[in-house]
Amino acid sequence: MKYIYDLHRTMLKQNLILVYEGEFTQEITKSVLAMAERNMDAFGEESGIKRKVFNVMVECLQNICKHAEGFDVEMYGHNSAIFMIGKHKDEYVITSGNAIANDRVSDMTRKLEQINALDKDGLKELYKEVIKNGSLSEKGGAGLGFIDMARKSGQKLSYDFEPINDHLSFFSLRTTISRSNNG
Amino acid sequence: MELIHLKGTEDTPKIVLDKSAGLFEISGRSLPEDAAEFYQPILDWLEKYATQANSSTNFHFKLEYFNTASSKLILDVLSKLEAVPGANITWYYHEDDEDMEEAGEEFSELVDVPFEFQTY
Numbered sequence: 073m074k075y076i077y078d079l080h081r082t083m084l085k086q087n088l089i090l091v092y093e094g095e096f097t098q099e100i101t102k103s104v105l106a107m108a109e110r111n112m113d114a115f116g117e118e119s120g121i122k123r124k125v126f127n128v129m130v131e132c133l134q135n136i137c138k139h140a141e142g143f144d145v146e147m148y149g150h151n152s153a154i155f156m157i158g159k160h161k162d163e164y165v166i167t168s169g170n171a172i173a174n175d176r177v178s179d180m181t182r183k184l185e186q187i188n189a190l191d192k193d194g195l196k197e198l199y200k201e202v203i204k205n206g207s208l209s210e211k212g213g214a215g216l217g218f219i220d221m222a223r224k225s226g227q228k229l230s231y232d233f234e235p236i237n238d239h240l241s242f243f244s245l246r247t248t249i250s251r252s253n254n255g
Numbered sequence: 256m257e258l259i260h261l262k263g264t265e266d267t268p269k270i271v272l273d274k275s276a277g278l279f280e281i282s283g284r285s286l287p288e289d290a291a292e293f294y295q296p297i298l299d300w301l302e303k304y305a306t307q308a309n310s311s312t313n314f315h316f317k318l319e320y321f322n323t324a325s326s327k328l329i330l331d332v333l334s335k336l337e338a339v340p341g342a343n344i345t346w347y348y349h350e351d352d353e354d355m356e357e358a359g360e361e362f363s364e365l366v367d368v369p370f371e372f373q374t375y
Contacts (some may be wrong), residue, residue, distance in 0.1 A: 086348065092263055098266070098288035102266055106260060106265070119349075119351060120351055120352070120353075123352065123354065124354070125321065126320065127354070130286050130320075131322065131323060134286070134288075134322060134324070137288070174258075198363070199361070200364070200365065202328070203327055203330055203365070204365055206327070208290075208291055208324065208327060212288075212289050212290060212291055212324055213324060214290075214322035214323045214324045214326065214327040216324075216326065216327070219323075220323045224354065232325060238325050254335050
């Protein structure tokens with residue numbers, strides 16, 4: 073049973089205020105959002121910071137709902153993934169991890185590299201270009217999620233792809249939101 | 256015209272489209288699972304309304320939060336309003352919500368409808 077204590081200690085050490093692991097749906101998304109909101113309300117987080125965290129959480133969670141691939145579906149469900157929020161002294165760290173098809177890795181890497189190469193004004197221009205000329209994907213995404221996360225964060229998005237098998241990779245994404253007001 | 260009156264929920268906005276009362280409003284939170292499906296009746300209504308519009312149409316956006324899929328659909332709503340003669344937008348944002356203010360400014364640059372900004 074020691075893994076319980078280990079997990080608990082890991083969470084404390086990483087300052088994790090919320091971890092969800094499992095299948096992701098719109099209902100789960102709403103519950104996770106409500107929990108994080110209550111948590112931030114409970115210690116009186118400033119409303120501007122709260123809005124940014126909420127914003128990044130929504131994009132992150134809905135990305136998982138729309139794009140995560142299942143692996144070992146019988147055991148883990150259709151889109152088993154992990155979502156975490158860490159609260160540190162100076163920042164919130166919103167992290168997600170989910171499986172994606174290998175053939176999407178290069179396209180996503182290109183997108184994320186493009187976003188990370190842009191400054192505030194560059195991101196604003198890219199956002200306007202995509203919202204004006206892009207169309208909704210068959211999954212209902214606007215192709216704006218990463219751009220919006222980068223804009224709300226004001227910092228670079230960290231990401232990584234870890235091979236799972238011949239078809240899938242595990243995609244990790246970390247977005248940071250400063251708790252000081254000038255962020 | 257029939258009126259549309261949708262109560263807001265935790266993930267969908269309140270929507271009022273009432274030609275006879277001259278009320279046009281989208282407010283609250285917009286993060287539906289399927290934004291296209293949610294906004295389609297609104298877009299259909301506005302298309303019909305454009306052919307029989309009131310002499311002036313003041314459309315109120317008072318959004319607390321919207322996700323990126325909704326932002327695409329909000330742009331579609333605004334584009335429909337371009338075809339409504341005498342339409343103008345009042346974009347409300349909370350006084351400390353710079354992101355919502357900026358979002359309104361960006362929309363105003365993308366469509367050819369007069370915008371007015373108001374804090375609450």
